[in-house]
Amino acid sequence: MTRIAIAGAAGRMGKALIEATQKHPHTTLGAATVRTGSSLVGVDAGELGNVGKLGITLVDNIAAVIDQFDVLIDFSSPLATLEHVKLCAAHNKPIVIGTTGFSAAEKTELLAYQTQIPLLLSANFSTGVNLCFKLLDLAARVLGDEYDVEVYEAHHRHKVDSPSGTAVRMGEVLANALERDLDKVAVYGREGQIGPRPRDTIGFATVRGGDVVGDHTVMFMADGERVEITHKASSRLAFANGAVRAAVWLQQQKSGLFDMQDVLGLR
Template structure:
């Protein structure tokens, strides 16, 4: 049997450790035989600072104290996984760029200016951004591209997504990414053809639109369905997540892969070899 000390362990820092995804990431990092939790970061002033991160992730004491700033622990990790907030992610990216640390980013909701600043760091360090880290969802992105190209203009396209009541952005980053994949395959400009709501006497459906429907409620982890609808038939591609571990396991897998890269911008399609 190979002892864990005989192989390289990727030390992972988790930003946004107190959130739902942060806790799942602690669990995934602890359970993966090739990774170890190096640091856990929460917002400054949090009452959790100083507590053991393993207890936050429900995996027992790990001897890793929660901190309120990434700058405090720059020597304790190899790769940062950040599922925090746009401003916090930008701050953390600056720290990582200054210390040559790769960053896996699951944060959504960046403004155009914030996204531009973030992407600029790809010339200094490896960045991996993904709307969704699930292996199954990323396979769906590939299937959607194929389906859109095969079915073509004769099918109406609609994207449905459902999430828990606490989700603050709409539509989800995954749904938007699905729309981007569809628009590219169909040679459309998503900014011009996306429809995010319908109400009243709206008239017949324009043929080139891509519709989005959003549902929020309960504890739904994440459901996504894309429908291709034509006269006489309907094709649906669906993914349903039952646990956040589907996403956190993928993010940890991405962190291991990203540590081997030089500067550049990547996503889960690169990690999974789906290009």
């Protein structure tokens, strides 16, 4: 059994991860953390994940439970994740990271740890979304520069980063397939008299509201036809199950940088 620790256990994904960890046949919950000073410290983690009491209490310091897990799954915040990966590196613990919203400097700091421990970083852990990444690469290479490309995403009102990490990753896949520099061609909003659309643009549209778990659509548009590749998540368990699957896989790896494409054999 792989003992999993969950950072950010009080969040929506954290609760789903507790449930997914207990449902997976080869994993068990080893530890769970919440933010420093949280009123949930001392609460049984199973009560958050709706799986009954597990005898594992929530803590606000991962160092206190470092010997109680084999792999850490982290869906917290950029600053917290950087502290966690530093600690994991010091204790030779693999880490699965679903945190989004890293700055360029934070991303560079994070990736440096791949030389010390197995590090799995993914914008989205859903099996379906990762299949979409593969399909987007194929579609972009086949359709080429004759099609305008736009990325649409929608999430719940509480999501703090925009566009979503998944949408950005979709843009990266598209730009790579089309041999474009995403930093130069991405458009994250349009307003006013903007003029005709440049052909090499990759546009992003963001919607926030309600309890939308996550919708993503990429449109390839040309005169006379449109191709759309869409993924819609109805439950966070789609992401949690993938992250737990990734943790089991990552425990068997040596140091390096991986993502869900590696876990699913889609390279």
